[in-house]
Amino acid sequence: MTTWSTVDTPVGPFTAVVDDDGAVLASGWTARLDELTPQVAPVLLRATPRHAADLGPVTRAVLAYHEGELDAVEAIPVRQRSGEFLEHAWDVLRKVPAGEPVSYTEYAALAGRPKAIRAAAAACARNAAALFVPCHRVLRSDGTLGGFRWGLDVKRWLLDHESTGR
Numbered sequence: 001m002t003t004w005s006t007v008d009t010p011v012g013p014f015t016a017v018v019d020d021d022g023a024v025l026a027s028g029w030t031a032r033l034d035e036l037t038p039q040v041a042p043v044l045l046r047a048t049p050r051h052a053a054d055l056g057p058v059t060r061a062v063l064a065y066h067e068g069e070l071d072a073v074e075a076i077p078v079r080q081r082s083g084e085f086l087e088h089a090w091d092v093l094r095k096v097p098a099g100e101p102v103s104y105t106e107y108a109a110l111a112g113r114p115k116a117i118r119a120a121a122a123a124c125a126r127n128a129a130a131l132f133v134p135c136h137r138v139l140r141s142d143g144t145l146g147g148f149r150w151g152l153d154v155k156r157w158l159l160d161h162e163s164t165g166r
Contacts, residue, residue: 002045003052006031007059009066011157014131016062018055019044023079026128027062029150039128041081065131070098070162078129085113089123090133098162101137104146125149137162 002025006015013031016024017040025044026036037045057076064072080090089111096102102110108120124135130150136158140146148155 002047002049003055004033004036004049005052005055005059007062009062011066011154014062014066016055016058017045017049018058019079021077022057023077024058024129024132025079027132028130029154036128039126043081044079062131066161068161073132076132078132080128080133082126085111085116085119086123086126088112089120090127090129093123093127093133093135093137096134096137098134098137101139101159103139103141103143105141107138121146131158134158 001020002017004015004017006013009029012029014027014029015031015033015036016027017033017036019025025040028036030036033049037049061072061076074094078090078094080087092111093107104117104120108114108117111120111123113119124138125147127133127135130136136148136155138146145152145155
């Protein structure tokens with residue numbers, strides 16, 4: 001059974017949708033389930049998720065990350081479905097260390113397609129599992145923030161949090 005839960009964080013409510021085996025299907029800084037479920041591949045979401053007060057390891061990891069344990073989310077499994085490049089790019093993005101953001105150009109190269117800068121940007125835009133797949137760590141080549149589904153204020157907070165560890 002797929003479940004979901006919302007916790008309060010210093011940057012706003014954070015909701016995660018988790019499959020019965022503990023893999024995150026979608027997540028982001030919102031209290032609205034309907035902002036997350038459309039991002040999940042239909043093959044992964046077979047029924048309406050059931051609300052839970054706590055998602056166990058996922059909830060603990062989210063809270064620990066926001067309290068300064070920046071690697072707390074790394075061990076949490078994530079499941080997303082799309083084309084081969086996007087799935088690979090999301091896996092690559094999970095390896096970008098906290099506090100070391102990369103440009104879209106660098107991200108495309110890390111994903112093995114240095115000329116596919118737009119495809120790298122699309123991987124960020126289509127990422128359903130924010131925080132666990134840290135698309136906030138990708139910036140424009142001039143160092144500006146670029147876009148972020150959950151708002152540039154949230155992206156700036158996350159980057160500042162990761163650079164200072166606070």
